[in-house]
Amino acid sequence: MSKTLTSLTSLSLLLILLGINRGFDFSDEGLYALLAVPNQENLAGVFNYDLLFKLFYKFTGIEFGLIGLRLLRLFLYFLAAGALTFFWGNLTGTKKFSVNHFLIVALGLFAGYGFLPQTLSYNSLAVVFTCFWLAVISTQKNNVLQYLFLGFMLACLAYIKITACLGLGLLTLLRMGYSKEIKVKYLLGLIIPYIMIELLMYMAIGDFAFSRMLDAKELIGSRSSYAILSLAKYELVGGFWLALAAIPFLIAGFLRHSFSKLKYILLLIGVFALSYLTYITAITEEWNHVVLLVTVALFAYVAPRFRFTTISRNQRFLFLTLLILPFVLHFGSNVYWLRLGIHFWVFWILAILFVFDKIQLKGKKVINAGVGALSFLLVLNGIWIHPFEQEPLWNATEEWNYGNGNNILLSEKQIDLLNSIRPYAEDKNQVLAVYRIPGIPYLLDKTSPKSPGFWDRSQIAYYFPQDFQTDLLIYYSLDSLPSFVQNGFSTEYAQLPDGNEIQILWRK
Known part of the structure; x- marks a missing residue:
């Protein structure tokens, strides 16, 4: 077990826990918190995971306050880290549980605290269920139980973020076609969990997601920022900036042996270009976009040494899935790609580690330490120094009582x-x-x-x-x-x- 990873994970976790009962964002966090209130209306809801909280309250009588929601997010992140560690074993064929990989993916998930409030949200939930989806789809059993599990993940995503559900649903179908396993029983396995959950919702609380989505068509149509062309533009703009960051490093990677002097010139140009891009792509005081640009530049430099044809069919599909998942999960959001993308950084971390593993390149310890240090800084900045739409968190010292015996420091x-x-x-x-x-x-x-x-x-x-x-x-x-x-x-x-x-x- 790496002492560096253990230390950085522990420090990041300590920062998160010390901030659990402090601060509150009146904007986005207020929305997330109200979605967890059992009697909160959500007519024509775009995000319908409030129904999951309403169902939970119906059966248990438990309502989550802010601290509960924040602890729930942290708990789900650890479950997601376990799922991604299992996925790594399926991707690489390594059956032994790796504590180092668990820590590195946990740190990658913690990076999501770098943008938006620390309370559980549809973005953090979408990432968690995508991790579960990866763990299940990476198995090669191809039986009905596997597709029932996949169907359950997709059904939950339909309540959390419908575009993520549709994107992963399409990838699931592509996986079936790629594996030549398109069968009626598997398709039914994907659909049945959603139908069952919808029926349960209707019988238990008299509401369900599909009805809300039909009602929301007019509302979404009236908001120009959510038009299909606008959503596609957000993806393309993000891809454009990432491509510009990658190009000089990709060329330098191809020329690493033939023209050594030119390689260093290109690397120097790439560093200057990357520095300039981090400046012109910044639209707020946040700097998490720098992490994404540097990650793409590193991947572009080592990519020419990676031989895609040398890995198995299963690995090809899963590797490509890791590369496109940030775009799939972002689609449907009208938030600047380079701001929101830090929530999905963990998938690119796994892709880079896989490339390093396959080309047997030294430096994995440096990558691990770099990811750990960056995650720690993102947590420190995102929770304590510049919490979303708030003063620094150390200013939150006054107790405020709300709800049924809940309190928070503001x-x-x-x-x-x-x-x-x-x-x-x-x-x-x-x-x-x-x-x-x-x-x-x-x-x-x-x-x-x-x-x-x-x-x-x-x-x-x-x-x-x-x-x-x-x-x-x-x-x-x-x-x-x-x-x-x-x-x-x-x-x-x-x-x-x-x-x-x-x-x-x-x-x-």
Whole structure:
């Protein structure tokens, strides 16, 4: 067992655990938290994994608070690391459990804390179930039980992120065709788990994902950022920047023997190009895109030594799957590829380790140490120094009580904001918060009407065509409001922790 990997994993885990009860993001994290509230509405839901929480609550009576959701994410990451270690054994033909590979993939998964809040989300869930999917699809048993397990993973992904379900479903069908194992019983094995879960949902809680997705067609169609062409453009832009980072290193890799001087010139050009690309591709203060660009550059340099034809058919399919999974899982998101891509970095780590293993290249210890160090820095920065849409986490020192005996440490500015709004919300069951601030009603022990979060005017127009039907509205002016809001509301003002102003509108 590598002492370096053990130390870096332990330090990263310590940073995560020390931040479990601190901080809160009013935007995305508020959405994730409301999706876990059993009585939160989610009409025409785009993300429907709230139904999984509702079903769990129906049978157990357990509701997850913020700390519970964060611990659940961490627990699922460790399960996913175990699944990827099992996958590695199937990919390489190594049956012995490797602690080093478990630690390296755990660190790769921890890198996901570098972007977005630390609470369980549809992105972290999609990564986890993809790891389970890889563990199952990499086995070569080809029996009905295997496809029932695959069908269960795809069914869960249909609730979590439908585009990921469709993408992995297509890869599953390609795998069947590639293995020449397209049989009716296997196809039924893929479909039956989804039907069973939908029936269970309908009988237990009276709602199911397919009905919601049909209702959401109009809503999604009204949001231009989710049009098919726009989603495809996000993928292509990400691929374009990655290709630019890779080209000089790929050429240098091909010329590593024939023209040694030219190789070093190209490597020097590549380093300068990579440095420039990290500058022009940055759209925020985050730097996790640098990790993705460097990873692609390294892969491009060693790729010419890798002989694709020397590996088995099974390995070819699985290796190519690792390479495209970040694009498959990102598709459907309107977030800049190089920001969100860090969640999927673990799959490229495995691909690079596989190449190093096959070409018997020295330096795996350096790769392991590099991945560990980068993951540690991503966790440190993403949770503590620059937590998503928050002050540094060490400023979160004031206790805030919410829900049924739950509490969380927040910053003084966050506490002031919540206290300024609380008197207006005391006698309300629901609070409508627009735009991108669903965390406010969550921490005030309120639900949001019709949807857990409102990000733009098109959503408001869909859910509230004529009247808000609410007595309290919290408004952050990232987009305009319908004209009918001017009638019947009184207004006060409060300040977000970042200094921006929000309006508190209540019925006269």
